[in-house]
Amino acid sequence: MLANWTYHEQDDYYIDWQGVRQRQVQYNPSWQYFKFKAKVTLQSKTDKRCRKIDVEPVFGQMKSVFGMRRTHSLGKKKGETDVGLMLMMMNLSKYWNRRGIKGLPLKQK
Numbered sequence: 385m386l387a388n389w390t391y392h393e394q395d396d397y398y399i400d401w402q403g404v405r406q407r408q409v410q411y412n413p414s415w416q417y418f419k420f421k422a423k424v425t426l427q428s429k430t431d432k433r434c435r436k437i438d439v440e441p442v443f444g445q446m447k448s449v450f451g452m453r454r455t456h457s458l459g460k461k462k463g464e465t466d467v468g469l470m471l472m473m474m475n476l477s478k479y480w481n482r483r484g485i486k487g488l489p490l491k492q493k
Contacts, residue, residue: 388400388401389401389406389409442471442474445474446470446474450470450473450474452470455467
């Protein structure tokens with residue numbers, strides 16, 4: 385992190401936390417601003433969000449409810465089939481949960 389480094393303005397170089405002199409350092413103020421803003425938002429006590437729920441609900445459900453952390457088949461095509469079966473199973477469980485208690489049919493409107 386550039387904020388932890390010491391800058392020597394006269395000779396135009398940085399010294400990192402290990403004491404190594406760095407000649408060329410690229411600094412992007414926009415990137416640093418958005419990175420800081422995201423850090424503040426994630427660490428705020430008023431807005432506690434969980435990445436699994438907020439950003440990736442489908443993958444979070446695959447990991448926590450169904451226990452799928454990786455595919456069990458090797459190869460791209462077999463992996464796609466494995467994930468496809470998982471998504472189909474998730475859709476069927478949503479359908480089954482909507483049917484109501486003890487497998488009763490949905491109420492007709």
